[in-house]
Amino acid sequence: MNEIRELMQEVMTFSEERDWDQFHSPVNLAKSIAIEAGELLECYQWSDIADPEAVEEELADVLNYCLQMAAKLNLxxxxxxxxxxxxxxxxxxxxxxxxxxxxxxxx
Known part of the structure; x- marks a missing residue:
């Protein structure tokens, strides 16, 4: 199993343990990706310089939802x-x- 597949499995396990998969339709995941991307952009709202920790967290959220959507669509x-x-x-x-x-x- 490669690292991306292992990470996808971790993300899916986290979601399954909380019974959140019921909320993760492709359309809801696409919305979540856009929302989290907006939050990432918000880190740079007033400056080209952003708090690295905030950027890291928002980028992680975007990637998390992207991995969930890929898994949901079997990609x-x-x-x-x-x-x-x-x-x-x-x-x-x-x-x-x-x-x-x-x-x-x-x-």
């Missing part, structure tokens, strides 16, 4: 990230996108 996080990176590499070839923040359709 392997490592596999889906690699798949998306392959698509991104095609959309953003190094020779056109290096050092630029331009969207792929404007390169």
């Amino acid at each position: 392997d996080p490592a596999e889906i990230v690699r798949k998306k990176m392959k698509k991104n590499a095609e959309k953003y070839p190094v020779e056109k996108s290096r050092g630029r923040s331009t969207k792929y359709d404007q390169l």
